[in-house]
Structures are given as C-alpha cells and as structure tokens.
Amino acid sequence: MLISFEGLDGCGKSTQAHRLAQRLREQGYRVELFREPGATPLSESIRRLLLESATEITPLAELLLFNAARAQLVETALRPALESGAIVLCDRFDDSTTAYQGYGRGLPLEVVATCNRIATGGLKPAVTFFLDVPVELALRRSRGSDRLEQAGREFFERVRSGYWEIARQEPERVFCIDATRSPEEVHAHIWRTLQPRLPPLP
Numbered sequence: 001m002l003i004s005f006e007g008l009d010g011c012g013k014s015t016q017a018h019r020l021a022q023r024l025r026e027q028g029y030r031v032e033l034f035r036e037p038g039a040t041p042l043s044e045s046i047r048r049l050l051l052e053s054a055t056e057i058t059p060l061a062e063l064l065l066f067n068a069a070r071a072q073l074v075e076t077a078l079r080p081a082l083e084s085g086a087i088v089l090c091d092r093f094d095d096s097t098t099a100y101q102g103y104g105r106g107l108p109l110e111v112v113a114t115c116n117r118i119a120t121g122g123l124k125p126a127v128t129f130f131l132d133v134p135v136e137l138a139l140r141r142s143r144g145s146d147r148l149e150q151a152g153r154e155f156f157e158r159v160r161s162g163y164w165e166i167a168r169q170e171p172e173r174v175f176c177i178d179a180t181r182s183p184e185e186v187h188a189h190i191w192r193t194l195q196p197r198l199p200p201l202p
C-alpha cells in the first residue's frame with residue numbers, strides 16, 4: 001500500500017509522515033518511508049540540483065528532472081518495497097509535480113500528467129493526505145518568517161488551489177486535512193481516515 005503526503009512547503013508533511021510511520025510500526029506493520037525528490041543516490045543528486053543550486057532551471061527542465069528522480073525512485077525503491085508487502089510512505093509524490101509545475105508554473109496539465117505517468121509507470125498512491133494550510137502559515141513554519149515578495153506568494157496560492165483541484169477530482173484517494181491544527185490533532189485525523197483502509201496485519 002502506497003501512501004503519499006502532499007502540501008505546501010512547511011505544511012507538516014515530514015512531521016506527519018514520521019508520526020504515521022511510527023504509529024504503523026507500533027501496530028506491527030512493516031513500513032518504509034521515502035521522500036521526493038530523493039531516497040536513491042541519483043534522486044538525491046537531482047534533489048541537490050533542483051533545490052540547492054543557483055543554476056537557472058526552466059519549468060520544463062524542472063518537470064523532467066523531478067520525473068527523472070521519480071523514475072529512479074519508483075523502479076529501484078518503491079516497487080520493490082511494495083512487492084515485499086511493506087506499507088510505503090512517500091513524502092511528496094506525483095501530485096506535487098501537478099501542483100507545482102502544472103498549476104504553479106503553468107505547464108500544460110496534460111504534459112505534466114503524461115510525464116508523471118511515464119515516470120511512475122502508472123503507480124498511484126492508494127491514499128494521499130493533502131495537508132492544507134494557508135500560504136502565510138506554511139511560509140512561517142518553513143522559514144520562520146512571513147515575508148515573501150508578491151510573485152512568490154501568488155505562486156504558492158496557485159499551488160494550493162491546484163491541490164484543491166486535485167482533491168476535488170479524486171475524492172476517493174485524496175483527503176484534504178486541515179493542517180493548521182496541532183501536530184497531534186492532524187495525526188489523529190490522518191489515523192481516523194487511514195485505519196479502515198489498512199490491509200490486515202501480516
């Protein structure tokens with residue numbers, strides 16, 4: 001079972017992914033936790049290129065780099081983990097690319113969808129938690145400050161509405177969680193949602 005965590009930078013994805021991993025392990029499940037982009041040597045190199053380098057990267061190049069990292073992650077880590085019967089948690093997955101490169105950067109959504117599908121080989125999360133917070137709060141949590149130039153703010157607003165649209169289109173898979181609450185409350189909501197969908201313990 002593949003479970004992904006989505007939302008703006010600073011919304012609490014990593015916090016909740018770690019909490020859920022711990023909770024599932026306490027219940028006796030075998031859990032593997034990955035982050036995107038990353039989790040394989042190639043994908044970590046691409047992560048550094050994308051997130052740390054000052055090199056200008058066009059939106060299309062960005063789309064392809066995220067998906068190159070994803071292709072490597074899916075084939076060498078996610079599929080083997082899923083085949084071994086583990087519950088696989090992914091801190092960001094294909095919806096991030098749809099929200100950021102599609103809705104945020106404005107690349108055609110069908111181009112993004114095609115590229116994502118090639119990279120994942122059609123693998124989709126069974127359940128996705130979209131941790132929704134206002135842009136201001138996400139920025140405060142991730143940077144310790146709420147200052148951002150208008151262009152940046154508008155970009156993140158588009159990303160957030162993009163996530164809403166994804167959740168609206170796939171209500172069976174994507175659960176919109178109010179992540180402005182405390183980490184405990186957010187975790188409780190995630191757990192309530194996930195519990196009836198979990199496979200039986202091995």
Ligand SMILES: Nc1ncnc2c1ncn2[C@@H]1O[C@H](COP(=O)(O)OP(=O)(O)OP(=O)(O)O)[C@@H](O)[C@H]1O
Pocket residue numbers: 007008009010011012013014015016141142179180181182183184186
């Ligand atoms: N529900 C919450 N309430 C208050 N603070 C929180 C909450 N969840 C996480 N935080 C804090 O906000 C910061 C960002 O959280 P976290 O790293 O989990 O977000 P993220 O979505 O993984 O961010 P990024 O996309 O940048 O990796 C951390 O300092 C974390 O401790």
Ligand SMILES: [Mg+2]
Pocket residue numbers: 013014015091
């Ligand atoms: Mg994180």
